[in-house]
Amino acid sequence: MTKAITAAQMKHYDQYTINTIGIPSMVLMERASLALRDEILKQYPQAQNITIVAGSGNNGGDGLCVARLLQIAGKHTTVIEAGNPNHFSEEHRAQAKTCDYYRIPQLTTLDTIDSADLLVDAIFGIGIDREVRDPYASIINQMNAASAPIIAVDVPSGINTDTGEVLGTAIKADTTVTFTFNKIGLTTKNGQQYAGRIVVADDMGTYATD
Numbered sequence: 001m002t003k004a005i006t007a008a009q010m011k012h013y014d015q016y017t018i019n020t021i022g023i024p025s026m027v028l029m030e031r032a033s034l035a036l037r038d039e040i041l042k043q044y045p046q047a048q049n050i051t052i053v054a055g056s057g058n059n060g061g062d063g064l065c066v067a068r069l070l071q072i073a074g075k076h077t078t079v080i081e082a083g084n085p086n087h088f089s090e091e092h093r094a095q096a097k098t099c100d101y102y103r104i105p106q107l108t109t110l111d112t113i114d115s116a117d118l119l120v121d122a123i124f125g126i127g128i129d130r131e132v133r134d135p136y137a138s139i140i141n142q143m144n145a146a147s148a149p150i151i152a153v154d155v156p157s158g159i160n161t162d163t164g165e166v167l168g169t170a171i172k173a174d175t176t177v178t179f180t181f182n183k184i185g186l187t188t189k190n191g192q193q194y195a196g197r198i199v200v201a202d203d204m205g206t207y208a209t210d
């Protein structure tokens with residue numbers, strides 16, 4: 001069984017890799033998203049219309065990045081920007097600008113959730129730190145009610161990374177691609193129920209040490 005860690009440990013590893021080793025945050029994001037793209041193409045080869053629902057942080061940044069990678073791979077991708085633009089992380093902004101270049105629609109309406117072949121949950125990752133309320137709760141409920149399978153980025157949105165507890169409402173994923181190490185919350189019974197099949201993408205460039 002692979003090692004499982006907390007959100008704080010993962011943040012520490014990311015910061016060490018970025019600040020001490022000098023691998024830029026955007027490089028880590030690209031590598032995480034490449035792993036995610038590969039898993040999507042492998043598991044859902046028939047999916048043509050893919051809707052990515054992005055939050056304002058770097059989990060959303062991963063979502064925007066994989067939207068570009070999937071578009072380049074021949075898929076039709078649409079991003080729903082669920083987060084507040086005033087709170088976009090630096091990496092999120094940079095990824096959104098690149099999506100503009102590729103003319104990937106970045107919507108603030110939820111229309112494509114019900115018509116997508118595949119939904120990518122990039123709302124919250126290890127940065128979730130409180131209960132999920134509207135508008136996020138309604139968006140998550142609509143995604144869970146849609147017929148398309150859901151692939152979650154790093155952690156199903158709404159799940160506490162460390163305990164697996166549902167923070168009000170959570171994405172019920174078919175697959176979760178989690179980065180570098182599994183997360184302790186995803187090893188709990190509850191976390192496993194929400195994460196579905198868990199894929200640990202462990203070759204994304206983050207240097208991890210005990």
Ligand SMILES: NC(=O)C1=CN([C@@H]2O[C@H](COP(=O)(O)OP(=O)(O)OC[C@H]3O[C@@H](n4cnc5c(N)ncnc54)[C@H](O)[C@@H]3O)[C@@H](O)[C@H]2O)[C@@H](O)CC1
Nearest residue numbers: 025028029057058059124125126127128129130131132154
């Ligand atoms: N360089 C990096 O930092 C990397 C980050 N990665 C991705 O980035 C994620 C972590 O990114 P962040 O630290 O930006 O965190 P998240 O993107 O998980 O979420 C942070 C944002 O959500 C808000 N938020 C948290 N809980 C909320 C709630 N219940 N309701 C409303 N808003 C809420 C926070 O205020 C913040 O704006 C990882 O899970 C992973 O997917 C990967 O790309 C690898 C590299």
Ligand SMILES: [K+]
Nearest residue numbers: 121124153155
């Ligand atoms: K997520």
